[in-house]
Each structure stands twice: as C-alpha cells, then as structure tokens.
Amino acid sequence: DWTMAEFRKTKIAEIREQVGDGKVICGLSGGVDSAVAAVLIHEAIGDQLTCVFVDHGLMRLGEAEQVVGLFRNHYNISLIHKDVSSLFLGGLAGVTDPEAKRKFIGKTFIDVFEEEARGIGGAQFLAQGTLYPDVIESVSFTGGPSVTIKSHHNVGGLPERMNMKLVEPLRELFKDEVRELGRELGLPEIFVGRHPFPGPGLAIRIPGEVTRERCDVLRKADQIYLEEIRNAGLYDAIWQAFAVLLPVRTVGVMGDGRTYDNVCALRAVTSTDGMTADIYPFDASFLSRVATRIINEVKGINRVVYDYTSKPPGTIEWE
Ligand code: XMP
Numbered sequence: 001d002w003t004m005a006e007f008r009k010t011k012i013a014e015i016r017e018q019v020g021d022g023k024v025i026c027g028l029s030g031g032v033d034s035a036v037a038a039v040l041i042h043e044a045i046g047d048q049l050t051c052v053f054v055d056h057g058l059m060r061l062g063e064a065e066q067v068v069g070l071f072r073n074h075y076n077i078s079l080i081h082k083d084v085s086s087l088f089l090g091g092l093a094g095v096t097d098p099e100a101k102r103k104f105i106g107k108t109f110i111d112v113f114e115e116e117a118r119g120i121g122g123a124q125f126l127a128q129g130t131l132y133p134d135v136i137e138s139v140s141f142t143g144g145p146s147v148t149i150k151s152h153h154n155v156g157g158l159p160e161r162m163n164m165k166l167v168e169p170l171r172e173l174f175k176d177e178v179r180e181l182g183r184e185l186g187l188p189e190i191f192v193g194r195h196p197f198p199g200p201g202l203a204i205r206i207p208g209e210v211t212r213e214r215c216d217v218l219r220k221a222d223q224i225y226l227e228e229i230r231n232a233g234l235y236d237a238i239w240q241a242f243a244v245l246l247p248v249r250t251v252g253v254m255g256d257g258r259t260y261d262n263v264c265a266l267r268a269v270t271s272t273d274g275m276t277a278d279i280y281p282f283d284a285s286f287l288s289r290v291a292t293r294i295i296n297e298v299k300g301i302n303r304v305v306y307d308y309t310s311k312p313p314g315t316i317e318w319e
Contacts (some may be wrong), residue, residue, distance in 0.1 A: 004177075004180050004184040005184060006217060007185055008017070008040065008043075008181065008185070009157065011040060011044070012040070012043055012044040013044075014121055015040070015044035015045060015073040015169060016044050016045060016179050017169065018165075018167060019044070019048065019124075019125055020043055021048065022048065022123070022124040022125055023049075023050070023120070023121070023122070023123040023124060023125065024041060024045065024048055024050070024124075024125040024126070024127050024140070024165075024167055025050050025051075025052060025120065025125070025126055025127065026038045026041060026048075026049060026050070026051045026052070026053050026128070027051075027052050027054065027109075027113055027117075027126075027128070028052070028053040028061055028064055028065045028067055028071070028079070028129035029085060029129075029197070029199055030053070030063050030064065030197060031129070031194070031196060031197050032129075032175075032178060032179060032182060032191065032192060032196070033094060033130075033131055033170060033175075033178055033195055033302055034128070034129040034250070034261060035067070035070070035071075035129070035182070035187065035191060036053050036170065036178050036181055036182040036185065036187065036192075037127055037128065037129035037167075037169055037170055037183045038071070038077065038127065038129075039075060039077070039186075039187060039217075040169055040170075040181070040185060041127050041167060041169065042075065043237045043251075045183065047078055049077065050078045050079075050080065050120050050123070051071060051077055051078065051079045051080070052079075052080045052113055052116045052117070053067055053068065053071075053080065053081045053082065054082050054106075054112045054113055054116075054169070055078060055081060055083045055085060055295055056081070056082075056084060056085060056105065056108050056109065056201060056203075056204040057085020057089060057199065057212070057215070058087040058105075058164065058201030058203050058210075058215065059084075059085075059196065059197075059201055059202070059214075060090065060105050060219060060222060060223070060226075061179050061204070061222070061223045063197075064081075064238070065189045066190075066191070068081050070187075070188070070191060071231065074188075075185070075284055076145060079114050080120070082116060084108075084112055087108060087112070087213075088105065088108060088115070088203075089210065089212050089215075091104050091108060091205060092105075092210045093207070093209070093211070094209060095137060095209065095210070096208050096292060097150060097206075098150070098174040098204065098207075098319035099150075099204050101200060101204060101210070101211065101319065102150065102151050102152075102204065102319075103151060103234030104193060104202050105138065105199070105201075105203060106151065106186065106198045106199070106200070110158050111204070113158065114158060114161070114162060117162060117164075121277075122162075123164060124164060124165060125164055125165050125166070125167045126158065126159050126162075126164040126165070126166055126167065127166075127167040127169075128166060128167070128168050128169045129168075129170055129178075130170060130171055131170055131171070131173055131174065131175060131178060132171060132174055133174065133175070133273040133274060133275060134152075136275075146217060149315065150315065150319075152199070152319075163248055170228075174272070174273060175272075175273060176272070179192050179246070184233070192238060193235070195235075195238070195239065195240045195241060195242075195288050196239070196240055196274065197216075198237065198317055202215050202218055202219070202315075203319075204319040205218060205222075205242060205243070205244045205245065205317065205318060205319075206244070206245050206247075207244070207245075207246060207247050207249070207282070207319060208246075214245055215243060215303065217263075217298060217300040218243060218244075218245040219260070220298045221243040221245070221264050221298050221301055222242055222243040222296045223265045224290065224293050224294050224298070225241065225242070225243050225290055225294070226235050226241065226242075227267055228286070228290045228293065229241055229268070232286060234280075234282075234286075235263070237270070237280070238269070238270060238280050239269050239270050239271040239272075239274070239277065240267070240268070240269055240274075240299075240316060241266075241267065241268035241269075241280070242266075242267055242268075242273070242275075243264050243265070243266055243267075243294075244265040244267060244300075244318050245264055245265040246262060246265055247262075248260055248263045249262055249263070250260065250263055250302065250303050252290055252293075252302035252303060253297075254302065255288030255289055259302040260302075261300055261301055261302035261303070262300055262301050262302070262303075263301070263302075263303045263304070263305060264294055264298075264301045264304050264305075265302070265304075265305050265306070265318075266287070266290065266304060266305070266306050266307065267305050267307045267316070267318075268280035268282065269310075269311065269316055271311075271316070272310060273313075274316060276310075276311055277310060277316050278310050279308055279309065279310055282306070284293075287306055290304070290311060291304035308313065
C-alpha cells in the first residue's frame, strides 16, 4: 500500500536517475507546489539544484522574506533572490486588461528567469511544481471546448528555448497530497497549509491599473482578512481567501467627514482542486468584524463587500 514515505523514496531515486550529474534550476513562486518540488529535488541531488525566486513585488505581506528565510536558512538550498519589483510595476503602469497583465507578467518572469539561469552557467533541467490538475486543466477547462479562460503563469516555452528538460516530480499528485508530502519533508505547517496563490500575484486582484500604492493598500486589507480567518480557526476549512481592491470609489462617512474611497471585495471559497469552487458561508458577524477592521485600519478603503459567486460561473480569481 501506498504511502508518502514510499513516494518520497521512489521519486528521489527517479530524480537521481533522470538528472545524473546535471544541473537543475527551479523557480520558486512562494507557493506550496514549487517549494515542495524544490525541497524534494534538493534531497535527491543537493547542490546540483539552484532555486531562483523572481520577486515581482506582487506577493502578500511578508511572504518574500518568508520564502528566502526558509530556503536559505532552514534548508540551506542555494537560492537566487532577484528583486525586480520596479521592473514589474513599471511595465504594469497603464495596463488594465487582465490578459495583458497576465501576458506581461508571464513574459517578464521568463526573461528574468532566463537571465538568471544563464548566470549560473546554464542548467540542463528545469524543475516545476506541476500538479495533476495543472496537467488536466492545460488540456481542457472544466470539460468545455478548448477555450483559454486565463493564460496561466508558468515558464512555458522556456524549456524549449533554453534546451532544458523538465523535472516535474509532483505531476501525479493533487494539492492535498502535495501538502502531505511537504509535511513528510519537514516543511513548516505555515508553509504547507498555505492557501494557493496565483503566479501573477496581487496584479490580478487589483482590477484596473496596478500601482505600488494600490498593492500596499491591498496587502494591508488582505492581511487583516487572513488574520481574522486564522483567529476564527477557519483557515484550513477554506481553499483560498483573499481581498480584491476594486477600481471603484464610493462615498462614505467617517466621524463628521465625507469620505470618497475604494471598495474592497472579500473572496473565500472551498474547493478540492481549484477547478470548481463554492463560496465559504461566513457568519454575518464574522464578515462585519472584518469589514469594520479594514475600513478603520486601512487608509484608502471605505467600503467592503463579500463575493457570493461560485465557480462556475465565476472563476476564483477576479482576473
Ligand atoms: P481561477 O481564477 O482560474 O483559478 O478559477 C483557479 C486556481 O488557480 C489559481 N491561479 C493561478 N495559479 N498561475 C498560477 O499558478 C496563474 O496564472 C493562476 N491564475 C489562477 C487560482 O489562484 C486558483 O487557485
């Protein structure tokens, strides 16, 4: 019978067999999948692995520091942390179309990644935390005709261009199994249990133009929302929860004054693989507590709404 301990052993042998004494490069996104893939590969081939964290400045609060700390200090994995937030935010200036954002971020990510890969003297292998649902979803989407709903952010195209072979040790796994493997590999619970986060980051949670200022506003609201969810003991019951900063200003009143500020939408869904999702039915008292905190503590937001849309017909992310 099948256990994660055996899976770990088998995969390590497979990785060693595939890679030989070659070099592997792995892009870290800050998410669970790429982290688990990297730690597993590191266990198999040690310092033949170099990780690259292209920091686009579109992460949640404190997340970039967490990733770097975990890899460098806890695992002693060779990691290049490339802070390119100005490059990303500069390129996103004036961009409002969701697909244009995704395409710009995907392309820029690949450019930076490629430069770093060349910098380490070239690698024969590219490691990715591709999961089983990614394999399926890239073939067809929710059973419908082959229509691209959203262009997904990964390093597609790069392996061919750089003549690299793929190492994808998680291809047979679902998200919950990846989490189990992560625990087996000793990744901290805060990392393993973390909600999925999209490659394009906060850019697709800020409909309209993305600016550093809007990212900062969103990060604060998101942080409060997640903190309240953790305090209420609900974090693990939810697949994904996040705030969205809308490009809409509404009138409000605070003290004796009129306010005219942004609307923040809160999203929380349950799901097993992200392909379908149901909204999480919070108590009204929970939502009003979060709304009150966000409006009181985050300058720039004066109204909070809750998104009641399941997937389908909605998608989980707003863009
Ligand atoms: P949607 O919004 O398509 O999202 O319902 C389904 C799941 O995928 C995540 N997502 C992404 N993940 N790169 C990723 O790595 C992307 O470009 C991307 N877009 C969406 C989303 O957060 C949800 O978990």
